Amino acid sequence: MRQTTNTILMIRPVAFRMNEQTAVNNYFQEDIQLKNAEINAKAQEEFDAFVEKLRAVGVNVIVEDDDILMDTPDSIFPNNWVSFHENGNVGLYPMFAENRRRERREEVFARLEKEGFKINDIIDYTTAENENVFLEGTGSLLLDRVNDKAYCALSPRADEGLFIEFCEDFEYTPVVFTANQTVDGKRLPIYHTNVMMCLAETFSVICLDSIDDKKERKNVIKNLKADGKEIINITEEQMANFAGNMLQVRGKDNKLYLVMSQAAHNSLSQAQINIIERHCEILSSSLETIETCGGGSARCMMAEVFLPKM
Known part of the structure; x- marks a missing residue:
């Protein structure tokens, strides 16, 4: 099994805006005083520049x-509705x-098959939606594909039973x-696991302070260390x-890159x-509009393709 892939699926937005339906429990979203058309144009610019850097x-x-015709303001984040496996x-x-x-x-599936990938x-x-039960793809699930472990921070969008x-x-x-995370002085669940944690081949970037329960925190650390991951702890502000x-993705000649937004990169300490950088190179791109209105960033925009070739 591989932890990283060279192939990424991304959806270019046509009607991106602040999604009023997700803002109820995504506390990372902010309203900016721009017309939707302007927001979408800025998001497209950021998207295209990001794709160019990856390529x-x-x-x-x-x-x-x-x-x-779909009116899907968050379509730029495909990793929430689909995952592709080896x-x-x-x-x-x-x-x-x-x-x-x-x-x-x-x-989307037809396109991947056209690109030579095999879907078995x-x-x-999705029928869980009828019971108001949710599990939002690799937003909710952090997969350690090599060690067969899945990490999940429970929230209104990540149901334990379904996980x-x-x-x-x-x-x-x-x-x-x-x-x-702290919202107006209260501790409320972070909407997606992949906002507080990233899992790479040899390390994990994680906000340990967000796991309030000491026993749970210890268990996460124990699992990461058992699998030989170096833990890079980030603050709640970061x-x-x-x-x-x-x-983490693979580029030319199998070279590893840790992909993030410019804001994320700027927030990191030199240490x-x-x-x-001991593990891999950093690749960052400005995603300011997408982050502010969408409440998601670089990871959310990339659906990893691990499917076998035909």
Whole structure:
């Protein structure tokens, strides 16, 4: 099994804006006083520059355009509705916001098959939406594909029962905990695991302070250390700058890169940067509009493709 891939699926936005349906429990979103058309134009600029940077180092980026008729403001974050696995299986996930459910499109699978990838089976969890039960893909699930472990911070968008079901279906050992952030003086669950934690081949970037329960925190540390991961701890302030929302990918000649936004990069201390650079190179791009309105960053924009070739 591989932990990192050279192929990334990304969805170019056509109607990006602040999604009012996700803002209820995504405390990273902020309203900016711009017309939606302006917001979308800025998001497209950031998206295109980001794709260009990834391709420049040899990452195979498959870009699919969003469909304007769908009115899907968050389609730029495809990792929440789908995951692609080495055995040719695809996971399809139940989404909290109703307008995000329209992001699940058959065309995306057709495109991957056209690119020469093989899809064997689709494991579909979306009927859980009828029970108001959610598990938002690799936003909720952090997969250690080599060590067969899945990390999940429980939240209104990550149901424990469904997470355990996923682990049984895909043969992962579950590591469950709750991660919180301070909102108006209260500790509230962080909406996605991949905002507070990133899992790379030989290290993990994680906001340990967000795991309030000491026993849960110890358990996460124990699992990471048992698998030989160096732990790079970030502060809650760095997490608010999306320093947890990173993804390790492979470029030309199998070279490893840790991909993040400019804001995340800027928030890191020199000591943290030095540790990361011992493991791999950093690649960052400005995603200011996408982060502010969408409440998601670099990691959320990239759906990793591990499917076998035909």
